[in-house]
Amino acid sequence: MAIQDIFNAVMAFDEDKVKQLTQTEVAAGTEIGAILNQGLIGAMDTVGERFSAGELFVPEMLMAAQAMKAGLEILKPLLSAGQAQSRGRVVIGTVKGDLHDIGKNLVAMMMEGAGFDVVDLGVDVASEKFVQTAAEKKADVIALSALLTTTMPAMQTTVTAVKEAGLASRTIIGGAPVTQGFADQIGADGYSPDAPGAVKLVKKLMA
Amino acid sequence: MRYFEYFSEQEVRRIHETCLRLLETVGVDFSFEPALEVLKKAGCKVEGQRVFFPPRLVEAQVAKAPAQYTLQARNPDKSVVIGGEHIAFIPCYGPPFVTDLDRGRRASTLEDYINFVKLGHASRSMDITGGMMAEPNDIPHERRNAEMMYASMRYSDKPFMGGAIGAEAARETVEMAAILFGCSEAELAEKRPIISILCARTPLAYDDRMLGAIMEYAKSGMPQLISSLSIAGATAPVTMEGTLVVQNTEVLAGIVLTQLIREGTPVVFAGSSSCSAMRYGTLSIGAPEMAVNTAATAQMARFYGIPSRGGGALSDAKLPDAQAGFEAMMSQLMATLSGVHFVLHSAGILEGYMVSSYEKFVLDDEICGMCKRIKRGERADEDRLAFELIRQVGPGGEYLTQKHTFQNFRKEIYANIVEEKDTYANWQQKGAMSIDRRANRKWKEILKDYQEPQLPAETDKALRRYIERKYGA
Incomplete structure (x- = not known):
């Protein structure tokens, strides 16, 4: 399951892999909202939980955020008006x-x-x-x-x-x-x- | 006593050379025009705020800083030598909060500051009083420095630390000290009753307020700590070697400026770098990495022939508990063993510089007493090896009733202040108190028994007049 791979790449702090997998998914025609929510944001929510539990440290969380952002940059131009709306x-x-x-x-x-x-x-x-x-x-x-x-x-x-x-x-x-x-x-x-x-x-x- | 050395001579040289290379090729930012002018005139390349230092200039200027000098106290018996074989302990500096077991954690007031001056004055281990031991939050910002200086001058006759927030605070401190000693500022430069801490804005920068104060104190010939607190993994490389290089580079740059302003002006080579608590991204001071930096700072300062600052009774703990105790002893002992000369934060710090604790002040005073005992050193001469005495007592004898013990035990064996060493039964009978409760009782006793050192009435009046003329009654 490819969206899960994106999720895993964020969890592995691998910026290059997130970029590459996101591009592949986009090219394959996977729904953009699913890549964003289940892949990128979903991974960051889990990173946040593991950070709060004391399992992840600050440099790791920041690396995950950078990896997530790299994927997000690819999705941004493709997002519909509703999807592009940030949390605030x-x-x-x-x-x-x-x-x-x-x-x-x-x-x-x-x-x-x-x-x-x-x-x-x-x-x-x-x-x-x-x-x-x-x-x-x-x-x-x-x-x-x-x-x-x-x-x-x-x-x-x-x-x-x-x-x-x-x-x-x-x-x-x-x-x-x-x-x-x-x-x-x-x-x-x-x-x-x-x-x-x-x-x-x-x-x-x-x- | 021989000092603990962390690095080999070759490593020290390599650290120094790396710093020179940084100073020459990467540079340090100085966001203060008068400082840039001085450095430019001395031959530094200046691009905007970035200053690049020729290695020869750095080595020549740093060599001008004195290896040892004396801070003259109002009471000459309490003058303090900075450098050589001496170690000076100075209480907490900078926290905006205080805490004690009765009233809990709260914003500190001028009353707390005065109490800490009194505790520092009464301590047999503190050599110098604060310096912002507790920020007087109840006093308007512009008036704070003057009120703290007045309290340090009045409630103790030990040397004290001067204000550091900008050139105005430095000027005010010097003017008030001249009133206290009833002398001209030129004479004050001979007495040097005050010492102040000025800090780099790590990494590799100095801001205008600190530079203003550095230049003002240097002009007046007042001793100052040129200090850096680099945080491994946050403001400096995560390796303690890389952090040391960033710290060392900043301190060297600051010392060059002081010597260019007034050749031979006394400085302390001051490092208080530590690491991030990586779980939170915050500064951690009760860390083994802090102890590494303390030892390394002492060694680098020895290499430059300048007195050093490092260590302290430092802790990240929230209460005067076991964590506070072991962290504080770790860095205080490391400072002692590595040959540091000036130990700021020797009493009271909790929560990584955020809180001054009354109870911890007393507990740290105990740590300081122990460290001074260790620092005093022993001499393996005939008298002290006591062969003759051992021969007389012989196998199976005892020493408790020996005249030699009676005559020497008070100066040989450290007498504790609050530590519990009694038997279990006696301890129970005395109320089975934990160490923090004992410390709570002790600081109240000290404040109750405190006696104000005499200050001539006309001096007191002149100091009050100075403050009131500037800030109103």
Whole structure:
């Protein structure tokens, strides 16, 4: 069963094989939706479960996400309007004054792996930039990261700016010194202590 | 005492040469115009923010950093030598949270900071006080550095760590220290009562705020740690050798800048690199890889003839439990055995730098006491080998009643602070307390018995005036 082979290739972190098998399936006329959902996304769901269970480690999960993305790139032009719709769009960045991005990158990659459309604004991102991009891209969620206690106030500035701009986007925050209490205090819509939690949180907010 | 050496001489040289090659061909980013100007003028090739260092410049500048110097304390008995055979222990630095068994985990306040200054002051093993032992979250951001410096100056007469967030914090620290010592800034450069930690933004970069502070402290001649925390598998190669090379390259680049600004300005070659906890993608500090880096950092600093920083009572544990104990002892002992000179985070750290724990502060103080005992070293001379005594006591005798034991046991055998060594029956009778409960009782006792060292009233007033003039009453 060829779709199962694609699933297995993602589970084996084999980007080249995923590409090759996806191309073969497309050429054979297999339904695109089935390749996407049962093959690529199905594999990533299993990867997510094994990661949460502590069986897979971060570099392995990221490799699986890259393999999945390679397959997705082949399918994208072939998807119908309904199929092309992502699970949602997330604008993500590290707030003004902060240059730390490992955690933020991890969250962005995991969200992409989970089927979200991610717009990564990088580091040292001003609140206006978050607001402007979220408005342009019609973001469902704006995700803010900070590692320094000195830049946590910039999260508040951004969350307030999003509200004042009247955007429908929900705001979520994360980073080592950030807490649920701080999220409540600044009026953010959610907080997660880690990357897998952030994916779950966005799924919950979008439900 | 001979030091533990992780690498062979040949390997050390190979590591050094790899760093020189990185500095020359890959370069380091400096996002601060004044720093770029200094480096360009000295002969570095500069492209945008990227600086490429000629190997000869690196070796010549690094050779100018002193091998040893003294931090002069307000109380001259408490001055601290950095370098040589000495080891200095300094408490936790940087956590935004504190925890204790009574009140649990919470955002730290100025009161917590002051308490940690007092605990550090009362400790017989801590040589220098903080430095952001607990962030005063209840104080406005702009005022925090001044209030922490004031507390360090008032509640302890040991040397202390200066502010590091930008040139302004560095300037403020130097100005307040000059008030404390009632001297000019030129005289302060002779006393060197403060030392600060400045960090690279790994991999291979320095940001504007850290560079501002590095340059300000270097101009003032104040000692500073040029520090790197590379994370194996995240910000550096997953091999500890590759991580060491990234760390070493950053530290060398920073030290070159300090020596170009003020030749002979005192620095510490500081490494605190560790690895990722690959299950979560987060930094792990209670890791054997951290201990490897500590030993390697000490060895590289010896190669350059500069005092080293590494190790600490480091842990990823959430509570002052067995994990906290064994992780802390692993890296503190490694720092001690490998000849590190400056051990930041020697007391209190939990959760990989996120939390300062009152109980762990006391438990780590015990670890530090033990490590200092080991570090003191022994001399295999005739007197200490005690042949004559052994002859007198002879086979089957005992030493507990010997005058020699009576006269020497207090200085020979480490006296524990909170460790339980009594019999089972006695321990039960005393309440069968676990070590964390004992530590809880101990820190409260220390704070209750704490005595404030005298600070002249006019000095205190001048310091308060300085703060109030800048930030209001």
